[in-house]
Amino acid sequence: MPPITNHDKNKLYYGDNLEVLRDYIPDQSVDLIYLDPPFNSRQDYNVLFAEKDGTRSASQITAFKDTWEWNEEAARSYEEVIEQGGRVADAMRAFRTLLNGSDMLAYLAMMAPRLIELRRVLKETGSIYLHCDPTASHYLKLLMDGVFGPQQFRSDIIWKRTSSHGNVSVGLGSVTDNILYYSKSGKPLWNQPYVPYSDSYLKSHFSQVDADGRRFTTSDLRNPGVRPNLHYPYKGFKPHPNGWAVSAERMEQYDRENRLVFPASRKVGYD
Numbered sequence: 001m002p003p004i005t006n007h008d009k010n011k012l013y014y015g016d017n018l019e020v021l022r023d024y025i026p027d028q029s030v031d032l033i034y035l036d037p038p039f040n041s042r043q044d045y046n047v048l049f050a051e052k053d054g055t056r057s058a059s060q061i062t063a064f065k066d067t068w069e070w071n072e073e074a075a076r077s078y079e080e081v082i083e084q085g086g087r088v089a090d091a092m093r094a095f096r097t098l099l100n101g102s103d104m105l106a107y108l109a110m111m112a113p114r115l116i117e118l119r120r121v122l123k124e125t126g127s128i129y130l131h132c133d134p135t136a137s138h139y140l141k142l143l144m145d146g147v148f149g150p151q152q153f154r155s156d157i158i159w160k161r162t163s164s165h166g167n168v169s170v171g172l173g174s175v176t177d178n179i180l181y182y183s184k185s186g187k188p189l190w191n192q193p194y195v196p197y198s199d200s201y202l203k204s205h206f207s208q209v210d211a212d213g214r215r216f217t218t219s220d221l222r223n224p225g226v227r228p229n230l231h232y233p234y235k236g237f238k239p240h241p242n243g244w245a246v247s248a249e250r251m252e253q254y255d256r257e258n259r260l261v262f263p264a265s266r267k268v269g270y271d
């Protein structure tokens with residue numbers, strides 16, 4: 001397949017993504033994938049596109065219903081993945097044992113070949129963000145482990161989608177979605193996102209001001225784990241029983257850089 005040219009970039013493909021991926025997208029040509037597929041949560045997405053004459057596209061109506069059933073097509077898709085072998089086939093076989101003939105198995109059999117294609121088109125430094133929700137996120141994480149390898153899992157980003165909790169009289173409201181972030185290799189390209197804080201956030205979270213007029217806040221220097229080797233007194237202050245978060249050398253460096261705030265009372269420490 002020829003490499004993607006500038007002409008191909010910024011192009012919107014209309015159709016079934018499995019066919020588009022297989023027919024048009026070369027290996028290792030994509031930096032980042034974000035996908036928001038149907039979630040198997042029984043919604044219909046069939047009114048997105050209209051034909052030029054204003055009627056709705058019949059093919060879209062049948063193609064994009066978010067309802068899945070175990071039928072011949074699902075079984076074929078399942079068999080194709082099994083034939084490819086490897087970890088993803090192992091995952092699908094395990095799903096079949098657990099979910100035999102269910103709608104969920106049909107949904108996973110639809111997702112698996114698409115995830116395999118998505119891995120193929122990603123560059124070695126590429127990343128994929130799979131948006132889903134708790135209906136299927138636990139199965140999709142196993143499937144992603146099968147396709148990308150568990151070591152390529154980076155984060156399960158929890159997105160608070162809404163604050164309106166429906167039907168809380170019978171349980172906890174379902175207000176979050178999941179975004180599973182995997183990379184293709186151990187060295188994904190990562191551009192650290194920096195976003196300026198709003199004025200109100202600065203005021204509420206950085207309430208103190210130093211001699212140079214710079215806003216700051218304090219946090220403790222307690223080690224999250226138990227570190228007996230980081231138990232040393234510093235200027236009369238004792239650490240939390242876990243130990244300090246930093247070595248004595250680093251503590252002195254912070255002190256020289258004027259980054260330490262000493263509580264007025266030395267009793268603020270721990271015995």
Ligand SMILES: C[S@@+](CC[C@H](N)C(=O)[O-])C[C@H]1O[C@@H](n2cnc3c(N)ncnc32)[C@H](O)[C@@H]1O
Pocket residue numbers: 015016017018036037038039045046048063064
């Ligand atoms: C959860 S919705 C995404 C909604 C979208 N992110 C938005 O904010 O409007 C899932 C979308 O996947 C599309 N879809 C489902 N199956 C597809 C397929 N095989 N190929 C391409 N798109 C598909 C549906 O038409 C629907 O628009």
